[in-house]
Amino acid sequence: MPTNAARELNPLCEVLQIVGAKWGFPVIAELYKGPQRFNKLQRAIRNINKQSLTDTLRLLEQNGVVRREVFPTVPVTVEYSLTEKGRDFHTVIEAMNLWAAKWGIRH
């Protein structure tokens, strides 16, 4: 994640935190497919481990991008989904894709 220096560039800091987080995009991309439980997310995202997944979900939750819901089954079930704010994030992703497509990879 971009640390202090970049974070001083408000109000971009929040966006940079999200897009700069190593697993932010993969998690968001996966949740676009629909609500998912913790273990399902972990299996879906190649090479992520519990710790990293937990950290990323907490970060996105704090930024209001992801919602966490606990169902009191046994064992407990936890479902993660995108909030409205999270779904609206596609505007940013699209802008990135457009720019990347317009200019291509490498020059």
Add this chain to the structure above:
Amino acid sequence: MPTNAARELNPLCEVLQIVGAKWGFPVIAELYKGPQRFNKLQRAIRNINKQSLTDTLRLLEQNGVVRREVFPTVPVTVEYSLTEKGRDFHTVIEAMNLWAAKWGIRH
């Protein structure tokens, strides 16, 4: 910078490399003001050191966002400026700003 995992999400990988780099935004922001020499950039960007500035400029240069021009004065003068691709990057920045403004910091 977001590392391997995020980078597999082509064609976003290039964008993530740029926005995820700790000093990417500060350098681009500074160059929007116009072409600048190495030392001028370093003085303008709070707390960046030669090494980090060099690394960031090389990264942006490789991505075709920044142009490097050497003038054979003594001592040598090197000027950095944004390419057309680099200036067009404001479309991405704007999308980020819009999203951030729409949803605010924290929730």
Add this chain to the structure above:
DNA sequence: CAGCATCCAAAAGGATACTG
């Protein structure tokens, strides 16, 4: 002036094992 080489400190990432 514009860097590169080196070195060190700090942070991030990841593996594993354990728990309610």
Add this chain to the structure above:
DNA sequence: CAGTATCCTTTTGGATGCTG
């Protein structure tokens, strides 16, 4: 199932000094 705790490895960042 969904984590937390711990430990360890790797990567990054920054400071400093040297050079064409």
